[in-house]
Amino acid sequence: MISSYQNAKAYKKSVLANKRHLKDIVLIIAGILSASFGFKGFLLTNHFIDGGATGISLLISALTSIPLYLLIILINIPFVILGAITIGKQFAIKTALAIIGLAICLAVVEFPNITDDKLLVAVFGGIFLGTGIGLTMRGGGVIDGTEVLAIYLSKKIGVTIGDIIIVINVIIFGSAAFLLSIEIALYSMITYFAASKMVDFIVEGIDEYIGVTIVSSHCEEIRMMIINVLGRGVTVYSGKKDLVKGAK
Numbered sequence: 001m002i003s004s005y006q007n008a009k010a011y012k013k014s015v016l017a018n019k020r021h022l023k024d025i026v027l028i029i030a031g032i033l034s035a036s037f038g039f040k041g042f043l044l045t046n047h048f049i050d051g052g053a054t055g056i057s058l059l060i061s062a063l064t065s066i067p068l069y070l071l072i073i074l075i076n077i078p079f080v081i082l083g084a085i086t087i088g089k090q091f092a093i094k095t096a097l098a099i100i101g102l103a104i105c106l107a108v109v110e111f112p113n114i115t116d117d118k119l120l121v122a123v124f125g126g127i128f129l130g131t132g133i134g135l136t137m138r139g140g141g142v143i144d145g146t147e148v149l150a151i152y153l154s155k156k157i158g159v160t161i162g163d164i165i166i167v168i169n170v171i172i173f174g175s176a177a178f179l180l181s182i183e184i185a186l187y188s189m190i191t192y193f194a195a196s197k198m199v200d201f202i203v204e205g206i207d208e209y210i211g212v213t214i215v216s217s218h219c220e221e222i223r224m225m226i227i228n229v230l231g232r233g234v235t236v237y238s239g240k241k242d243l244v245k246g247a248k
Contacts, residue, residue, distance in 0.1 A: 027139030028094065032101045035132025035143055040111040042125030043191065044068065046118065047184060049176055050129055051169040051192040052146035053079060059176055069103040072143075079145020086152050094141030102132075102143050122187040126194025133195065134202025 039058075043050070049058035057071040076099045084092035115121060136143050150164040169192060177185035216222055223234045 024094065024139040027135045028098050028101070028141060031132040031135030031137075031139065031143065032098060032105050033132070034128050034135060035102055036105040036109060037111050038125050038128030038130075038132060039068065039106060040109075041114045042121045042128065045113050046116065046121045046187075047180060048118075048121055048125060048191050049172070049180075049184075049188045050126065050195055051172055052144040052165070054129065054133075054144050055169070055172045055176075055188070055192070059172065059179070063179060067107070069106040072103050072106065073099060076143075076145045079142075079148045082152055083142075083145065083148045086148065086155075091141060094139065095143075095145070098136050098139070098141040098143050118187050119190075122190040123194050126191035127198050129191070130195030130198025131202060134199040137199070137203050 035054075042048070043058060044061075047058075047062040049055045049062070053075050054072070057068055057075050060066060060071055060075075061068040076095075080092050080096050080099070083095055114124070133142070133144055142148065146165060146168055150168070153164050173185050173189055173192075176188055214222055219236060223236060226234050
C-alpha cells in the first residue's frame, strides 16, 4: 500500500518536473524570437552569415532563391538524428521543436529592418542570434546543430570539439569570401564572434570560468569524457591519505 509520504513525494517530484519543462519551453520560445529578430532585423537584408549550420543556411539562402526557413529545417535534419543517437531522444525532440518553431517564426512573423550600417548589423545581428542560440541551449535543445556534429566527430577521430568547430567555420567563411565577397566574409566573422560570445554569456554566465572538483576512483575515465565529449580542460591532482595511529 502506498503511504501518504510516498504520494506527497511523487506529487512534489511531478510539480518540479512540470516547472522544469515549463521553464525549458519559455527559454526555447524566447530563443526562437531572439534568433528570428537577429536574422530578419539585421542579417538577411545585408546577406551576412554566421558560423555553423545557421551560417550554411544563410549562405545558401543568399546564393539561391530557397527560403531561409526551409533551409534551417533541411540542413539541421541530419544533426537532429545525430543528436538522438549521441545525446538522447529528449534532446533531439526539443531540438526538432526549436528548429521547427524558428522556421515558422521566420516564415510568418515580420520584423523591421533595423539598420543598414554594416558594422551595427554584424555586431547586433550576432548578439541577437547568439542570445537565441544560448537561450535554446539553456532550454535543453539547439537551433544550430554544428556542436552535435563536433561531439560525434571528436569521439571518432580523437580531436577536440573546438578544433572541429573552427575547421567547419573556416570552410564556411572561406566559401562566403569566394562566393559572396571578402568584405561580407569579414563582417560575417564579426557576427560569428559576437554570437559566440553571447552564447558563452547566456550558457555559462558572467564568470570568466567555472571550475568543478571531482573526487573519484575512476579519474581516468572521467578525464577522457570531459576532454573528448565536453571539449574542456582538466587538471588532475594526485592525493594520498596517511593513517596515524593514536596512543591508547
